[in-house]
Amino acid sequence: MTNKNDLEISCALPIGxxxxxxxxxxxxxxxxxxxxxxxxxxxxxxxxxKEKNDSAVLPEQSGRLAFTTDSYVVNPLFFPGGDIGKMAxxxxxxxxxxxxxxxxxxxxxxxxxxxxxxESLQKIVQSMAQQAKAAGVEIVTGDTKVVEKGKGDGIYINxxxxxxxxxxxxxxxxxxxxxxxxxxxxxxxxxxxxxxAEREGFHLEEPLExxxxxxxxxxxxxxxxxxxxxxxxxxxxxxxxxxxxxxxVAANKHIKLQEADIAIPKTVRSVCELLGLDPYYVANEGRFxxxxxxxxxxxxxxxxxxxxxxxNAAIIAQVENAESGLLSIKxxxxxxxxxxxxxxxxxxxxx
Amino acid sequence: MTNKNDLEISCALPIGxxxxxxxxxxxxxxxxxxxxxxxxxxxxxxxxxKEKNDSAVLPEQSGRLAFTTDSYVVNPLFFPGGDIGKMAxxxxxxxxxxxxxxxxxxxxxxxxxxxxxxESLQKIVQSMAQQAKAAGVEIVTGDTKVVEKGKGDGIYINxxxxxxxxxxxxxxxxxxxxxxxxxxxxxxxxxxxxxxAEREGFHLEEPLExxxxxxxxxxxxxxxxxxxxxxxxxxxxxxxxxxxxxxxVAANKHIKLQEADIAIPKTVRSVCELLGLDPYYVANEGRFxxxxxxxxxxxxxxxxxxxxxxxNAAIIAQVENAESGLLSIKxxxxxxxxxxxxxxxxxxxxx
Numbered sequence: 001m002t003n004k005n006d007l008e009i010s011c012a013l014p015i016g017x018x019x020x021x022x023x024x025x026x027x028x029x030x031x032x033x034x035x036x037x038x039x040x041x042x043x044x045x046x047x048x049x050k051e052k053n054d055s056a057v058l059p060e061q062s063g064r065l066a067f068t069t070d071s072y073v074v075n076p077l078f079f080p081g082g083d084i085g086k087m088a089x090x091x092x093x094x095x096x097x098x099x100x101x102x103x104x105x106x107x108x109x110x111x112x113x114x115x116x117x118x119e120s121l122q123k124i125v126q127s128m129a130q131q132a133k134a135a136g137v138e139i140v141t142g143d144t145k146v147v148e149k150g151k152g153d154g155i156y157i158n159x160x161x162x163x164x165x166x167x168x169x170x171x172x173x174x175x176x177x178x179x180x181x182x183x184x185x186x187x188x189x190x191x192x193x194x195x196x197a198e199r200e201g202f203h204l205e206e207p208l209e210x211x212x213x214x215x216x217x218x219x220x221x222x223x224x225x226x227x228x229x230x231x232x233x234x235x236x237x238x239x240x241x242x243x244x245x246x247x248x249v250a251a252n253k254h255i256k257l258q259e260a261d262i263a264i265p266k267t268v269r270s271v272c273e274l275l276g277l278d279p280y281y282v283a284n285e286g287r288f289x290x291x292x293x294x295x296x297x298x299x300x301x302x303x304x305x306x307x308x309x310x311x312n313a314a315i316i317a318q319v320e321n322a323e324s325g326l327l328s329i330k331x332x333x334x335x336x337x338x339x340x341x342x343x344x345x346x347x348x349x350x351x
Numbered sequence: 352m353t354n355k356n357d358l359e360i361s362c363a364l365p366i367g368x369x370x371x372x373x374x375x376x377x378x379x380x381x382x383x384x385x386x387x388x389x390x391x392x393x394x395x396x397x398x399x400x401k402e403k404n405d406s407a408v409l410p411e412q413s414g415r416l417a418f419t420t421d422s423y424v425v426n427p428l429f430f431p432g433g434d435i436g437k438m439a440x441x442x443x444x445x446x447x448x449x450x451x452x453x454x455x456x457x458x459x460x461x462x463x464x465x466x467x468x469x470e471s472l473q474k475i476v477q478s479m480a481q482q483a484k485a486a487g488v489e490i491v492t493g494d495t496k497v498v499e500k501g502k503g504d505g506i507y508i509n510x511x512x513x514x515x516x517x518x519x520x521x522x523x524x525x526x527x528x529x530x531x532x533x534x535x536x537x538x539x540x541x542x543x544x545x546x547x548a549e550r551e552g553f554h555l556e557e558p559l560e561x562x563x564x565x566x567x568x569x570x571x572x573x574x575x576x577x578x579x580x581x582x583x584x585x586x587x588x589x590x591x592x593x594x595x596x597x598x599x600v601a602a603n604k605h606i607k608l609q610e611a612d613i614a615i616p617k618t619v620r621s622v623c624e625l626l627g628l629d630p631y632y633v634a635n636e637g638r639f640x641x642x643x644x645x646x647x648x649x650x651x652x653x654x655x656x657x658x659x660x661x662x663n664a665a666i667i668a669q670v671e672n673a674e675s676g677l678l679s680i681k682x683x684x685x686x687x688x689x690x691x692x693x694x695x696x697x698x699x700x701x702x
Contacts, residue, residue: 022695023695023696023699024694024695024696025695026588026695026696026699026700027589027693027694027695027696027697027699028587028588028593028634028696029589029593029693029694029695029696030692030693030694030695031694031695033597033692051523052601053449053450053523054419054446054447054450054584054585055417055418055419055446055447055449055450055452055512055514056417056418056419056450057415057417057450057452057516058415058416058417058418059416060412060413060414060415060416061411061412061416062411063411064408064409064410064411065408065409065411065416065513066406066407066408067406067407067409067456067491067492068405068406068407068458068492069458069459069492069493069494069509069511070460070494071461071494071496071509073462073498094405095405096405096406098404098406099404099405099406099407099408101406101408105418107418107419107511108420109420109422109460109509109511110422111422111424111462140418141419141420142420143420143421143509145422145423145424145700145702146699147424147504147507148699148700150501151503151504152502152503153498153502153503156462156507158420158422158460158494158509158511160420160460160509160511162416162418162513163406165408172402172404233405234405236379237377237378238378242379242380246403250402250403341380341384342378343375343378343380343381343382344373344375344376344377344380344381344382344383345374345375345377345378345379345380346378348374348377348378348497349377349496349499351496
């Protein structure tokens with residue numbers, strides 16, 4: 001018998017003896033401590049998490065703060081191009097970036113369903129850790145709850161985030177002006193359609209991956225270039241159309257999209273046609289729009305295209321005067337249609 | 352037909368026509384906007400929530416920050432002395448207070464189950480708003496997701512919080528010294544047993560309410576009095592025993608409880624005896640321990656007893672030297688037993 005085995009036996013109920021989550025993993029006792037020590041702390045590494053206090057204490061920050069929260073309930077948990085863990089970290093980093101903030105700290109709250117495979121949890125946590133490390137942010141505080149089988153769906157994750165605004169820019173729809181242009185950092189529809197295809201077991205001719213990515217580095221480049229960004233928004237639930245409709249209403253402007261300038265992957269287009277979906281409303285997880293003065297458009301485009309997550313950036317719309325918010329799109333034969341807020345969603349649980 | 356009705360009809364799908372959550376309430380479209388406008392924003396009032404940006408932008412803070420997160424999955428959602436909303440706000444305020452921070456901002460993330468009664472959601476959100484207002488904190492950012500029936504349990508809430516440390520104190524188990532004393536702000540076991548009684552339909556002779564409360568005001572009084580607090584911890588999952596075992600291990604000290612000094616309500620004691628539960632491990636939601644030098648014990652007690660949430664405060668333990676962490680309790684006839692970490696929990700989903 002090796003030393004390693006001795007150690008395991010001396011510890012009454014090592015996590016290694018469980019391959020599924022049991023209710024006691026959420027009970028605050030020894031099993032929960034082992035779960036947190038062996039799965040969460042071993043992945044998230046050195047940080048104030050290790051102190052296991054009720055709160056993380058963080059150094060003073062100079063500058064305004066950004067604060068955001070998102071719960072992730074995506075189904076399936078693993079999909080081409082990512083998993084719920086990668087998404088939970090990227091999504092919250094992106095929300096911070098959209099306000100012009102540099103992401104610094106994340107929290108994570110897990111709601112685990114009894115019976116969830118510990119191997120899957122491990123993969124998801126490692127994916128979160130990897131993504132946070134790549135972005136240079138720390139996961140500093142967390143929480144784990146367990147609910148009975150049939151009261152959850154494997155795992156739900158909440159990530160909240162704190163960032164600091166190193167810019168004095170006020171990034172808000174209220175700053176949008178007539179004559180501004182709208183840029184996007186790439187094509188649309190990859191996330192929603194890849195989730196949908198995975199869920200429904202579609203066999204796609206050309207493989208499609210989610211665009212799930214942390215765009216905060218790209219946004220940092222744009223801020224560093226001194227662009228006078230008026231508004232940014234990531235294009236998650238509800239896609240490009242929903243984000244721009246909301247912005248047009250908040251700004252009281254008419255935003256005019258040009259269909260010819262918006263890239264839609266062939267597979268996204270085919271699946272949308274097959275199912276009667278409108279790709280402008282399909283969710284993305286690594287795409288965002290930026291609205292800024294027209295005279296900075298070319299400079300912005302150059303900065304974006306120099307970054308891997310912006311290499312297919314394009315100018316897709318102009319902002320015009322309006323009595324009330326409006327989003328329209330002109331197609332390739334010159335006809336214009338109005339895009340309206342859908343009642344609900346085309347595809348549930350894509351984030 | 353009144354004007355009010357006209358207005359309702361002009362809005363295609365007013366929230367008033369739904370009495371239950373449907374999947375579309377989480378879809379990012381019009382129904383979700385109505386839910387957020389009519390339920391969340393109308394309760395949470397003026398704050399950066401109204402701007403509906405991806406992140407809230409907050410003013411610069413001078414001082415170290417505290418950051419914490421908790422998900423709430425309590426069952427039942429409404430119980431004597433509180434509900435999941437009150438608990439979600441109080442719990443996160445308490446976690447901030449335990450690090451010595453003054454709570455400032457909260458986020459809230461809702462995971463709603465399809466079919467959940469909108470009236471219940473409204474009550475819970477109003478309860479959150481009321482509790483936040485009473486504490487002088489703002490709910491500045493939020494998120495709402497909807498999962499299919501059978502994939503949740505009505506509502507799960509995540510609240511994350513940011514506070515600022517106006518003190519230079521370092522509140523941490525590492526500061527605990529031999530000779531320190533342990534104080535508690537009241538009796539134990541009310542929350543866990545009242546949840547349990549509600550869940551199991553027990554008819555208690557004397558009604559019992561959860562101790563669910565925001566103790567941040569009491570902690571502020573203690574900090575203001577200049578007490579040299581070494582450690583604080585709220586006594587939630589796992590109760591008094593689990594918190595003190597964890598602290599004894601982190602500090603490498605022997606913490607010696609005196610049973611005679613710990614108040615346990617008669618009803619808590621009876622239910623525990625009936626079911627074979629140990630009240631020292633039962634969850635509380637408005638109780639915390641404070642560890643500080645013995646010479647400040649009387650001053651601390653006076654400050655605590657002057658506050659409504661500390662009027663039954665007591666000194667319950669002494670800290671002694673030890674080779675490794677240990678928690679013991681001496682009973683009324685002078686016998687000492689060691690309290691050990693339970694494997695899981697006595698009562699699941701009490702928070």
